[in-house]
Amino acid sequence: MGPPPMPLAEIEGISMDSAANFKPDNFMCMSTPLDWILPCLSYFVMPEKQKLVQLFFGKYHGTITEPGCYFRTTIGMERRRVDTGLITFDTTNVEVLDACGNFDIISEIVTYFIEDSRKAAIDVWNPHRFVRDQAPVVLKRVVSHIAYACIRKQGVFVTDYLDN
Known part of the structure; x- marks a missing residue:
């Protein structure tokens, strides 16, 4: 078997005010450059007189018709803009x-x-x-x-x- 796991309070570089505030999965949040890039690519702006057709892995997912700022995941999502002006x-x-x-x-x-x-x-x-x-x-x-x-x-x- 091996040695028992080290208690979280003894790991170097971790300061814990209370054990209730510590979550082990916080170590993985934004740990790689890709974790910083994907959220930035997920924001987009819909201007006036345009509609955006969304395809999720090649299947029709919906149409955004209202102008504004949106956040949609980029994984598996294809966005096709259509000009609807005259x-x-x-x-x-x-x-x-x-x-x-x-x-x-x-x-x-x-x-x-x-x-x-x-x-x-x-x-x-x-x-x-x-x-x-x-x-x-x-x-x-x-x-x-x-x-x-x-x-x-x-x-x-x-x-x-x-x-x-």
Whole structure:
């Protein structure tokens, strides 16, 4: 067997005012540099017009929607930020055939915002790039069903077509 364990009061470097205040697990608290770094990495700030989708070991864990300071563990947690503010961009000129077969060069300005941050973060790798890639395709589809001469006269028809 070996010698009996030394009483805690006889260990050098420990001053005990009372035995009730001493906890043996206090020796391990913040003993390595990693113990100091992990808590610092766990704090983050959520700005306005952003949402944060949390994945815990690859599974959806929740969405933080309110701005403020947060503390979440970094072990096994992946955070994906999604901008939910209004975003506007201009597309390059797109060559399109209208309903009459006329060749037109059209440009567009797209304004959008992300409504469902969970779908944007999980289902699409880069949601803003996805919208930029899909905008010319939608423009071609809409213009191919409408004659260019009718667009100025039948703006309500175009709006109804886009809503459906």
